[in-house]
Amino acid sequence: MVSEKDHNVSRRQFLTYTLTGVGGFMAAGMILPMARFAIDPVLQAGAAGDMTAVADVSDLTEQPQRFDFSYEQKDAWYTSEVTETAWIYQEGDEIVALSPTCTHLGCTVNWDANEDYPDQFFCPCHGGRFEKDGKNIEGTPPTEPLHKYEVEVQDGTVYLGKAEPQI
Amino acid sequence: MKWITNDIASFIQERKYIDTALVPLLPVTFGSGVRQSAAMNEFISIISDELERQFKGRMLLVPPFTYLETEDIHQRKERLLEWAAEMKKEGTAHIIYITADSEWKKAEQSLGDLLVWMPLVPLENMDMEYKRQVVSEQIKQLIPLIMEKWKMDT
Numbered sequence: 455m456v457s458e459k460d461h462n463v464s465r466r467q468f469l470t471y472t473l474t475g476v477g478g479f480m481a482a483g484m485i486l487p488m489a490r491f492a493i494d495p496v497l498q499a500g501a502a503g504d505m506t507a508v509a510d511v512s513d514l515t516e517q518p519q520r521f522d523f524s525y526e527q528k529d530a531w532y533t534s535e536v537t538e539t540a541w542i543y544q545e546g547d548e549i550v551a552l553s554p555t556c557t558h559l560g561c562t563v564n565w566d567a568n569e570d571y572p573d574q575f576f577c578p579c580h581g582g583r584f585e586k587d588g589k590n591i592e593g594t595p596p597t598e599p600l601h602k603y604e605v606e607v608q609d610g611t612v613y614l615g616k617a618e619p620q621i
Numbered sequence: 622m623k624w625i626t627n628d629i630a631s632f633i634q635e636r637k638y639i640d641t642a643l644v645p646l647l648p649v650t651f652g653s654g655v656r657q658s659a660a661m662n663e664f665i666s667i668i669s670d671e672l673e674r675q676f677k678g679r680m681l682l683v684p685p686f687t688y689l690e691t692e693d694i695h696q697r698k699e700r701l702l703e704w705a706a707e708m709k710k711e712g713t714a715h716i717i718y719i720t721a722d723s724e725w726k727k728a729e730q731s732l733g734d735l736l737v738w739m740p741l742v743p744l745e746n747m748d749m750e751y752k753r754q755v756v757s758e759q760i761k762q763l764i765p766l767i768m769e770k771w772k773m774d775t
């Protein structure tokens with residue numbers, strides 16, 4: 455555990471170092487920790503078929519948190535690593551994982567990102583907004599709720615499948 | 622939106638929403654700087670792809686503006702401004718240039734619009750997970766800049 459911590463510090467220092475150069479205008483200090491899950495390749499290879507291991511249940515809270523995960527996708531020409539993001543929260547027994555892709559034109563939405571709209575998903579592109587459960591808020595551009603990932607839990611690990619429309 | 626037929630169809634249809642062009646600026650050389658040129662290409666394409674993913678509904682990632690490393694800065698700036706004029710003429714409200722080539726900083730004033738210069742991060746020897754972390758931290762720094770630009774321009 456201790457060595458992992460040390461490791462993080464040196465990474466952070468490295469990032470601070472590299473970022474100090476970005477224009478004059480970027481504040482280097484504001485690196486936020488991000489909820490992430492180191493995907494064990496053994497798990498990834500898939501007890502759960504096409505599902506990907508994304509998070510530990512013990513890391514979930516009632517507030518949606520951002521988890522990044524990636525998997526390989528075969529295209530007609532090449533295989534590529536695709537990175538996806540899910541906003542995941544737990545309420546009672548239910549685990550909800552929402553796709554961050556705005557249903558208007560596809561920008562990435564963020565939870566609680568706009569001071570004027572706390573506890574909503576906010577789209578930076580044209581001000582689209584969604585409730586915590588993904589429902590689109592009327593009067594903003596999106597016309598349907600955020601898509602929802604198929605969720606499966608096995609041995610305390612959250613696996614996600616495909617994101618499907620809620621309606 | 623990407624410069625592919627599928628996305629361009631949406632671009633044509635939803636043009637009033639997709640009002641921003643993201644233009645990577647890439648130096649090319651076949652001489653001793655070829656390694657550096659490749660590294661910049663790799664780094665800037667990863668960053669611009671990721672920005673496109675974040676801002677898909679408002680940003681069109683156009684093919685990179687390339688130039689020989691030896692091309693005089695004034696000359697390449699003139700050529701770039703022609704691109705800009707064409708994009709503006711066709712209704713692009715905001716242009717964001719992204720590059721790892723520090724030469725452009727000399728031209729920053731006269732470019733107008735937003736020039737994002739990123740110091741080159743050597744991604745070549747990083748493992749996947751670490752690479753992703755580095756890129757995502759960089760993106761996190763860029764997002765507010767772009768949103769600021771949108772706010773300022775309106």
Ligand code: FES
Nearest residue numbers: 556559577582678
């Ligand atoms: S893409 Fe989200 S509001 Fe337009």
